[in-house]
Amino acid sequence: MNTRTQQSLAGCPVAHHATPDAGRCPVDHKAAQFDPFQDAYMENPSEFVRWAREQKPVFYSPKLDYWVVTRYQAIKDIFRDPIAFSPSNVLEPVGQPSPEAASILKQYGYAMNRTLVNEDEPAHMARRRVLMEPFTPEHLRKHEPMVRRLVTEAIDGFIDDGRVDLMEKLLWDVPFSVALEFLGIEDDSDRATMHKFSIAHTINAFGRPTPEESANVAHTVGQFWQFSGEVLEKMKRTPDGPGWMRYSIRQQKEFPDVVTDSYLHSMMMAIIVAAHESTSFASANAIRLLLEHPESWADICKNPLLISPAVEECLRHNGSIGSWRRRATRDVEIEGVAIPAGARLLLVVSSANHDPRQFGDPDFFDIRRDNTVEHLTFGFGAHQCLGKNIGRMEMQIIIGELSRRLPHMRLAEQTYKYVHNLAFRGPRNLVVEWDPAQNPERNDASVLEATQEIRLGAPLAKHVVRDLQLAEVRQVADDIVLLRLVAPDGRPLPQWTPGAHVDIECGHTGLSRQYSLCGDLDDRNAWEVAVLRDPESRGGSSWLHQNATVGAELRVRGPRNHFRMDEAPTGRILLVAGGIGITPIMAMAQRARALNLDYEIHFSCRSRCTLPFANELEQAHGSRLHVHISDEGSRNDFDRLLATFDDSTQVYACGPTRMLAALEEAVSRRALPDSALHIEHFVNTVTILDxxxxxxxxxxxxxxxxxxxxxxxxxxxxxxxxxxxxxxxxxxxxxxxxxxxxxxxxxxxxxxxxxxxxxxxxxxxxxxxxxxxxxxxxxxxx
The missing domain is CATH 3.10.20.30 (Beta-grasp domain)
Known part of the structure; x- marks a missing residue:
């Protein structure tokens, strides 16, 4: 143990007496007691470090000799800078190996070196570029039939049993078989031995084996190393065969200085584990989470297109990576805490994925969340997981087949067991039950023939659909109706912010249109939008006016917001609306009033009969509301209006293109700062691609x-x-x-x-x- 480690384990590593301004002490009682090698951490890392995420986002753990980082942006920034934050310690044993264990590993010739996950630049990217082609969506598609076959055969084996441990019969075996085939390893291995190899490697690289365990772990890891070498040598004799390892061997001939023998041996061992361990645990976590939220499980059973976004939300909410590691190569500062060069960092990815600064209402499980793909379960930047899309494919097919063939399955009573380690997290058991008499395929053979679309990449937003019901349809002006949308089962809807819009599918032609939310910001039971019947539209508004009746169901996506209001402005807020453009402005005005901000609303309309929400706006905002009606001789003079505001004013506007253009010209003449004007457009008139x-x-x-x-x-x-x-x-x-x-x-x-x-x-x-x-x-x- 080096001197720095000895000093660290004694308490705080910051020498406060020598450097009074070294920063706040990164150790308190909770930091001193932090120990991730227990069931409570493996079960829910995010909850385990909630106190830190909220109060002490970076702290020092004397038990680990690691600095622990818990917030999203800090972790993402660390991932994006592989120079200042080296990945070299990712596979490094957590504690110092015992002399006996080190001796045992030496007997096996164990020489685990750098791999794609723990190699520094520039060597890492040079190798990644040479070896990444088989991981692209185009090349992964050819593996889809194999994954479907493996999943189908596994489910066939227990479909009539009524009870099964999915980890034992499906979730470990299928990803392991996929990993072997992807690598090009002939599947004649002893599964029990390989499972033993994987667990030993995980404990050795990411765990904290007891003195009693360390010798056995070392023997097993050594045997795994030898097995990997034997498989590699066998592949070298048939380099033109299938699989990523043989592809790498062929690339070695072209790039011998980049793809070395040592590298291939280390990658063979590491990827056998990484290619299936994370997918096995991610699938188990996802199925458990979905069955714990039966309404979400029912949703994907009804609509398989939701499986891809559901997988992404499962990876965010309860992913298979608890934390990842880095080493500071120079003195740095993270969240105001000074970190010395050489310090080891534990990045609690599960905590980042529950950071409210990045994900609204983060503990709420929402398979239709609009930004769930921003999770850090796959990492970020140069070291983002290469195998993320084959993992997505496996999870989507596994969940798709189970939801189709066993929609009635449920979790059995059980105590979950874990392998304590810093990286992979998920239960070693997942027992489910069902009544075989209710299996859909017993009465409908076509169930066995259906397949769902597989998404190799981020979910398509158009698939993130909510089936909402029209609870109220109300005329609010000539040719304008207010639609009140609710969940049919009464579930609460996600919160939204002023300026947010939803996309509503208009019929079965694929046509969808964006409509700003305009209801009560605090009402979680309903969303409201107002729709103008526009004879010159492309058909969306006309369809809604014809088909929007109480009780009708609409397919809705969102909410999404790129028209956000600054809630801490330095000056006044000017809200400008024309016609139906009042809808996002209404929500902004509601929020401005709640925050006691200085604001004005200027609302223009052609005639009083086309003026929606006039009474509601006047009651809520009184003298702050200014209405301009063309037919009554009142027009909004933007030059005159802007003359009463100073350079600190923020202007938010939504309405017809002609009105917005006039406002932009007036802002330019007034020489207000570019950042003063924020506009929401109805249409995009720019040519996209020619x-x-x-x-x-x-x-x-x-x-x-x-x-x-x-x-x-x-x-x-x-x-x-x-x-x-x-x-x-x-x-x-x-x-x-x-x-x-x-x-x-x-x-x-x-x-x-x-x-x-x-x-x-x-x-x-x-x-x-x-x-x-x-x-x-x-x-x-x-």
Whole structure:
């Protein structure tokens, strides 16, 4: 044990007497008692460190000699900087191996070296680029029939039993078989021995074996090392065969300095475990979570398109990675805490995934959450999990087959058992029960023939649908109806923020339209939208006016918000609306009043009979409301209006294109700051893609270490998806804001109707579905 470790274990590593301004003490009673090697942590890491996430987001653990980080943004920033935060300690034993264990490993010639998860730059990205092609969605598709066959055969084996331990009969065996086939290993292995190998490797790399366990673990790990080497040598004799390992062997011939023998041996051992352990536990956690929320289980049984977003929310809410590790290569500061060079960091990913600063109402399990794909279960940046999409495929097929063939299964009474370690988390048992007489396939053979769509990548926002019921339809002005939407089973709906919109599917043609939410912000039982019948629309509003009747069901996506109001402004707030554009402005006004902000509403309409919500607005806002009715000779003079406001004013506007253009011109004449004006558009009038007029360009993905070419006949979004990069999307028309990506360098040709003029000038984000580079290259925060 080195001197620093000895000093650390004695208490706080900050020398307060020598450095009075070293920062607040990172150790208190709870930090001193922190011990993740127990069932309470394995069961729910997020709850276990809630106190830290809320009160002490970075603390030092004397028991581990690790600095523990618990909040989303800090962990994401650490992941995005592999230079300052080295992954070199990811597979490092937590404690110092005993001399006996070290001697045993030496006898087996154990020489575990660097792999894709614990290698520093630049070696890591050089190898990753050479070896990543089989992990792309295009290449993974060919494995889908094999995964379906394995899952079907496993379920066939217990479908009539009425009770089964899914971990024993499905969730360990199928991912293990998939891993072997993906790697190209002939499946003639002793399953019990391989399971023993995996557990030993997990305990050795991520656990804290007792002195009694360490010798046995060392023997098993040594045997695993030898087995991996034997398999590798066998593959080298048939390098043209299938599988990722043989692909790597072929790449070794072309890139011998990048793909070395030592690297291949270490990867063989590491990936046998990583390729199935995380998927096994993730599937178990997901099925347990879904069955604990029967309404969500019923939803995916009814609508298989929800399986992909449900998997993503399960990975966020109860993923298979509890924490990950890094080492600081220099003195750094995290959340105001000084961290010395050489310090080891424990990043509690499960805690980050429950951070309310990133995920609204984070403990609420919502399979339709709009930003769930931002979870950190797969990591982020250069070291993001390469196998994430094959894991997604397996989970979707497993859950899809179970929900189709055993929709009536339920959790049995049981005590869950865990392997205590810092990385992989999930139960070693998952017993479910059902009545075989109710198996759907006994009465309907077609159940066995159906398959659901598999999504290799982030869920499509258009699949994240809620079936809501119209509880009220009310005329609020000529050609404007207010729709009150509720969950048919009375479930509460997610909270939303002013400016948020939902997408409503209009019929069965795939047509969907965005409508701003305008109801009571505090009402969790219903959402309200107002719809104007527009004879020049593309059919959405007309369909709703014809079909929106009390009791009717509508398919709704969202809410999503790219028209947010600053709730801590330095000056006054000016809210400007035209016609139906009052809907998002109403919610902003409600929030401004609740926060006691200084605001005014200026509402323009053609005639009084087309003026919606007039009485409600006047009662709620009194003299702060100013109505301008054209037919009565009252028009909103924007130049005159803006003359009464100073440069600290924030202007929020929604309405017809002509009104918004006039407001933009007035703001420009008034020389208000670019950041003063925020606009919500109804339509996007910019041409999205015309291959004959486009030029190709390059995008450098700074965090992923990749450079891609976007050709003239493809969108940036399409290229990102094809390269295994997760970006959510929905409308793909530049209207909804779902595919927003950060820009670090290069000039953007914006083609969306989401960003304001000021936001475009900032040039720090774009909509990947439509925007392109003005020059030859963009650098993105991906």
């Amino acid at each position: 291959p004959a007029k486009e030029q190709s360009f390059e995008v450098e993905l700074r965090n992923s270490g990749l450079t891609l070419t976007v050709p003239n006949d493809a969108t940036l979004l399409e290229v990102l998806h094809g390269s295994n990069i997760d970006v959510q999307s929905d409308c793909e028309e530049g209207l909804c804001g779902a595919c927003e990506v950060g820009v670090l360098d290069g000039e953007v040709e914006h083609r969306d109707s989401v960003l304001t003029t000021a936001e475009r000038r900032e040039n720090n984000r774009l909509m990947a579905c439509c925007s392109r580079a003005k020059g030859k290259k963009l650098v993105l925060d991906l």
